[in-house]
Amino acid sequence: MSLSFPVTANPRVAGDADYDAIMAAPGFGEHFSDHMAVAIWTKDAGWSEGRIQPYGPFLIDPATAVLHYAQEVFEGMKAYRHADDSIWLFRPEANAARLNASAARMMLPAIPAEDFLAAITELVRTDARWVPSGGGEQSLYLRPFMFASEVFLGVRASAHVTFSVIASPVGSYFPSGIEPVDIWVTDKWARAGIGGTGAAKCGGNYAASLIAQYEGYEHGCSQVLFIEAAGKDRIEELGGMNVFLVTSDGRLITPELTGTILEGVTRSSILTVAADLGLRPEERRISPEEFFSLIADGVAVEAFSCGTAAVLTPIGSFRTATDTYTLASPAGERTLAIRDRILDIQYGRVPDVHGWLHRVA
Ligand code: COI
Numbered sequence: 001m002s003l004s005f006p007v008t009a010n011p012r013v014a015g016d017a018d019y020d021a022i023m024a025a026p027g028f029g030e031h032f033s034d035h036m037a038v039a040i041w042t043k044d045a046g047w048s049e050g051r052i053q054p055y056g057p058f059l060i061d062p063a064t065a066v067l068h069y070a071q072e073v074f075e076g077m078k079a080y081r082h083a084d085d086s087i088w089l090f091r092p093e094a095n096a097a098r099l100n101a102s103a104a105r106m107m108l109p110a111i112p113a114e115d116f117l118a119a120i121t122e123l124v125r126t127d128a129r130w131v132p133s134g135g136g137e138q139s140l141y142l143r144p145f146m147f148a149s150e151v152f153l154g155v156r157a158s159a160h161v162t163f164s165v166i167a168s169p170v171g172s173y174f175p176s177g178i179e180p181v182d183i184w185v186t187d188k189w190a191r192a193g194i195g196g197t198g199a200a201k202c203g204g205n206y207a208a209s210l211i212a213q214y215e216g217y218e219h220g221c222s223q224v225l226f227i228e229a230a231g232k233d234r235i236e237e238l239g240g241m242n243v244f245l246v247t248s249d250g251r252l253i254t255p256e257l258t259g260t261i262l263e264g265v266t267r268s269s270i271l272t273v274a275a276d277l278g279l280r281p282e283e284r285r286i287s288p289e290e291f292f293s294l295i296a297d298g299v300a301v302e303a304f305s306c307g308t309a310a311v312l313t314p315i316g317s318f319r320t321a322t323d324t325y326t327l328a329s330p331a332g333e334r335t336l337a338i339r340d341r342i343l344d345i346q347y348g349r350v351p352d353v354h355g356w357l358h359r360v361a
Contacts, residue, residue, distance in 0.1 A: 003039055003050035003115040005122040010034040010054035023132055026169040028309065029141065033127035033167040037119035040149075041109045043159035050115070052122050055166065061151040065158045071148035072203045073102035076308040078139040079124045079167075079360065081131045082348035087124060087361040089142075090346050092117055094265045099144060101263075102200040107157035108146050116144065119165050121360045128361050130169050137177075137311060137343065141170040173309040174222060178339070180316030180330035183225050183238065183305070184216030185288075187321060190229035191236060191260075198236070198260035205262075209239035219319055223305060227288055228260065235291045236260055238305050241313075242267040245294060246279070246302035246334045253300070256283045266306045266342070272354060273341045279334060292318065295325040302332035304339075312339035 013034040014022070022031045032055050040049040066072050075095045080088050096113035103110055120142055124131065132138035144165045148158030174181055189212035192198025197205055209224065216224040225243060228234035235255050237243055242264040245253045252274045257263055271281045294300035295318065303315040314331035317324050344350040348357070 003047055003118060005037055005050045005052050005119055007052040007122065007126050008054065023169060026132065026138065026171050028170045028173050029168050031168060033130035033140070035123060035126050037123045037165040039115065039119060039163045041161040041163065047111060047115060050119065052126050063151045063153055065148035065150050065152055068153060069148070069155060070204045071106055071108060071158055072145065073099060073106055073108060074143060074145035074201055074203065075099045077142040077144070078308060079131050079142060080139050080346045081133045086359060087128060087131050088348065089120065089358045089360055091265050091269065091356045092120065092358050095144070098201060098263060098265070099146070102202055103146060105197060105200040106202055108148070108161055111146070111163055120144065123165050123167055124360045127167055130167060132169050136171065138169065138171050141168045141309065143168065174313055178314060178331060180314040181222040182220060182317045182319060183223050183315055184219050184221035185225045185227070185318050185320045186212040186215055187227065188215065191226040193229040194259060196260065199262060201262060206240060213239045221319055225318060233287050235286045235288055237262060241305040241307040241310050244270065244304050244306065245291070245300040246332065247294065247299050248301045250279050251282055252279045253282045253286060255286055264307055266308055266311065269342060269356065270306055270312070270338055274338055277337055277341060292325050295327060298328055301328040302330065302335045303327050304335045312342060
C-alpha cells in the first residue's frame with residue numbers, strides 16, 4: 001500500500017523578517033523550510049509512518065547504527081518556480097531510481113518511487129512559500145536521505161531505517177556564481193575503486209573526498225578532480241560533480257560510467273541537450289594524459305563541472321602539482337548555451353520537449 005504524508009503544521013514557522021532576509025540572500029544549504037518529510041522502514045513491517053512534520057532535530061541514540069557505520073544514502077533535487085507561479089520538479093523519477101540504486105549498494109531498503117514522489121510533493125506544497133521567485137538560479141533545494149536508525153552496534157544491515165526529505169532555499173552553489181573555478185587535480189587521494197561505492201550517492205564518498213578538497217583549497221582551487229585509484233589511467237569526477245570538456249570542433253567529452261562515477265542526472269540531461277544543440281557528446285574512457293594534452297594543445301577550449309547543486313559551472317583551469325592547464329575560453333559560448341538550455345527547461349522558459357518536468361503545485 002502506498003504511503004501517505006499527512007501534515008502536522010509547524011506552530012513556529014519563520015517570521016516575516018527572518019523569511020525576507022533568508023529569501024533575499026539564501027546562499028547554499030544554510031537555511032531550511034518550516035517542515036520536513038519522514039517515513040520509517042522496519043524489517044518486519046516495511047514502510048510506514050509517512051508524515052510531514054515541523055522541521056527539527058532527530059532524537060538520535062548514541063548507538064544508532066548510522067553514526068558508527070555510515071549506512072546512509074541521499075539525493076539532491078530542486079523545485080523551480082515558473083513565471084506563472086507554478087512549481088515543478090526536474091526528472092524526479094531519475095532521483096528515485098538513483099536513490100534506490102544507492103540504497104541497494106548500502107543494504108538499505110528501496111522506497112517505492114511513488115512514495116518518494118509523494119513525500120517530496122507534499123513537502124513542497126506545504127512549504128511552497130520557500131520556493132524562491134527571484135529568478136536567476138534560485139530554487140528550493142531538496143535533500144531526500146535515508147539512514148540506518150536501528151540502535152545496535154553489530155555490523156549488519158539495519159532493521160530500522162529512516163527516510164526523510166528536508167528543503168533549503170538556495171542561490172548558486174559556488175559563491176562566485178558562473179565565474180570560472182579552478183580545479184585541483186589530486187594525485188595523492190582517491191575517491192573510489194572498482195567494486196567500491198563510487199556510483200552510490202552515499203555520505204561516505206563525500207566525507208572521503210574532503211581531504212582532497214582541502215588540499216585543493218590550499219592551492220587556491222574550489223574543487224578537486226579525482227583520477228582512477230588503481231592504475232591512475234582514467235579521469236573520473238570531481239568531489240561532488242561530474243566533469244566535461246568541450247572541443248573547438250564541437251565535441252563534448254565526459255568520462256564514461258564505470259561503476260566508480262556517480263550517474264549524474266544533470267550529466268545525463270547535458271548529454272541530451274548538447275546533442276539538441278548540435279554538439280557531439282562522447283562518453284568514454286579518457287586518460288589523464290589525453291585529458292590534459294587536449295587542453296594544452298588547444299583542442300579542448302572549454303570545461304565545466306555539473307550537478308544538481310552546481311548546475312553547470314565553468315572551469316578556468318586544472319592544476320596539478322607540476323602544471324596548470326588553462327582553458328582558452330572558460331565560460332565559453334557552448335558551455336553557456338548548454339547551461340542556459342538546461343536552466344530554461346527547468347524554469348519553464350522553453351518547451352519541455354523531453355518530458356522532464358513534473359508539476360507539484
Ligand atoms: C548535488 O549536486 O545535489 C549534490 O548532492 C552534490 C553536493 C556537492 C551538494
